[in-house]
Amino acid sequence: MTTNRKKPEIMVIEDLPGVDSAMAELAELERGIGKLESDMNETIDAAKTVCKLKVEPKKARIKVLEAALGTYASLNKDELFPKNKSKKMTFGIIGFRKSTKLLTIGKTTMAEVLELLKVHKLTKGIKLTEGVDKEAMKGWTDEKLKTVRMRRKEEDTFFYEIAQEDSGD
Structure with a gap:
């Protein structure tokens, strides 16, 4: 069974004028994408506005009927x-x-409820969400990272930036 896959286009840049030409094309393509996305967002915003105007009276009527x-x-x-x-x-x-709702007694705050859960060792009533915070760990020394079996890997990654000209307005 054969599949019709388009082979990726391969381009070789041989000199600095070729780099500049590729970057000019990238800038043009990105502006074109930006224009298309901007037009799309304007169309979506207009549709949302029309929809909101049509939906609001219906939602108001729903509330009246439900009541x-x-x-x-x-x-x-x-x-x-x-x-x-x-x-x-x-x-x-x-x-x-x-339906059952749980409410605090008097002016008790949820923070106070949490403390009481801990004091009475009622851990099943405590929700825990844990995860590794790699961003916080980036500032650690290599030795500290080793204590938690982590290591630092630095690499150079290619980037490009298209020059954005300011209209001066």
């Missing part, structure tokens, strides 16, 4: 739900669900 349904269900709870906690309707289901 009315909730009020009706609350006022008629005993009649609507004598045995079940929900009622099937033509266009959906209305009902009540048990």
Whole structure:
């Protein structure tokens, strides 16, 4: 089975004028991409604005309808739900669900709750997110890195920067 893969184009630059020519082409391509992306973003922004104007009144109406349904269900709870906690309707289901929230007692802060969890060794109530912070470790000495079985590797990586001309405005 053969696949139709386009072979990558290979370009060889032989001298400094060739480097300058390649960089000029890169600048032109990047400006073209920037223009296309800018045009795309303007189109997307315009579409978002139109959509927002059309959606806002619908969202407002949804809130009114939801509040009315909730009020009706609350006022008629005993009649609507004598045995079940929900009622099937033509266009959906209305009902009540048990939900549980945990709230602090009085003016207790979550930081105080965390400290109390630690004091009482209730570690299952503590969420931990851990990871290696390589950015922080970049400033460490090589000896310190070795203590945690890490090493530093430095390398030269090629870069280029296209000159950006300021219009002077």
